[in-house]
Amino acid sequence: MSGPNTDYDPVEVTPLQAEEVEAARDAAIAAIEQAGDLEALKQARLDHAGDRSPLALANREIGALPPQARKDAGQRIGRARKDVSEALAARQVVLEAEHEERMLVEETVDVTLPTDRRRAGGRHPVTLQSELVADLFVAMGWEVAEGPVVEAEWLNFDALNLGPDHPARTMQDTFWTEPADHHVVLRTQTSPVQARTMLTRKPPIYVVCPGRVFRTDEYDATHSPMFHQVEGLVVDEGITMAHLKGTLDHFAGQLFGDGIDTRFRPSYFPFTEPSAEVDVRCFVCRGVAVSSAGDACRTCRGEGWIEWGGCGVVNPRVLTACGVDPEVYTGFAFGMGIDRSFMFRHGLEDLRPLFEGDVRFSAAFGTEI
Secondary structure, three states: OOOOOOOOOOOOOHHHOHHHHHHHHHHHHHHHHHOOOHHHHHHHHHHHHOOOOHHHHHHHHHHHOOHHHHHHHHHHHHHHHHHHHHHHHHHHHHHHHHHHHHHHHHOOOOOOOOOOOOOOOOOOHHHHHHHHHHHHHHOOOOEEOOOOOEEEHHHHOHHHOOOOOOHHHOOOOOEEOOOHHHOEEEOOOOHHHHHHHHHHOOOOEEEEEEEEEEOOOOOOOOOOOEEEEEEEEEEEOOOOHHHHHHHHHHHHHHHHOOOOOEEEEEEEEOOEEEEEEEEEEOOOOOOOOEOOOOOEOOOOOOOOEEEEEEEEEEOHHHHHHOOOOOOOOEEEEEEEEHHHHHHHHHOOOOOHHHHOOOHHHHHOOOOOO
16 A cells, blocks of 8 residues: 655646746736826726736635645745735825825815805795695695685675775775776785685685785884785584684694694674684793793783784675585684794794895795705
8 A cells, every 4th residue: 555645746836836926926016006096006906916816816726736735835825915915005005195185286275265156045934934834734634725816806805794895995905906997906815715715616625825915004014015824714514613723722832832822812803703813822931921030021022922813703694605505514714924923933023024035034044945
């Protein structure tokens, strides 16, 4: 029986010959040193240290050697691959430093230079407030209704139980268009949208109507000839003042914060009977009428409540004028100013900045671009 064969040629596999390994290592290091940027270094890495590089392929050939020769070949290949890896790491550091220096030079911006760049425009805070209000009612299952701002006299007045002699028809409150015999006005409230809704659809009706309205008011800190309202209308069977109160309490809480509710004070409106003025609990002092410092609350002026709008049960005459049977259906309506609500939420004392178009004012309230 013969013993183990100890005769072998340790360099019989050509890629594993010392000269071949040294040449592959030298070629790799030369390519790495010649790489002028990070992209070229990446390619050198793939060519000389990747899975298909000469040294990687040679490493695979170690298994073809007799067991006695594998150790020397493995050490030889390992040293060569280590030299290449160290050369790559060193060149990476140098090229990254050069890249950063080049970026600092090429991408430098002189912030002191003058510019003619204009700020991007944005959506107006009142528009956002209107959409917020609409979204609150859509979340309750209501619909949003809209109508023209130039409205027929009948829809703006007669359909809402405002008779021919009502003072709101005079030039003191209403913008009339010419010629006068066309009986067309700039709407004085968004209530005509409610009338249009009742004329074009059958109950049950649950709509909210935000929009611009016009009155011949003086332009000052608290009045404007053009402003924004939101009105709500419900017409259904069995509707009462209790439903109205619950709706407005929910609306106030969502708009001004949890725990804010409303109260009613008796009033008169031609289109509702009974009617009420709506006050909202002061969202600053929470109705206690004093501030945290013990002084009278400046927001509600020490009253604990803030006047918000008007509301009531829809007058049967209005239902009849719009083709709804008051013997079957009842309803409620309410209306308040969007501009005024915005001023409440943000503590504004002058509404004129809302209409002056200064983007600096709009940007202060998180205007969407």
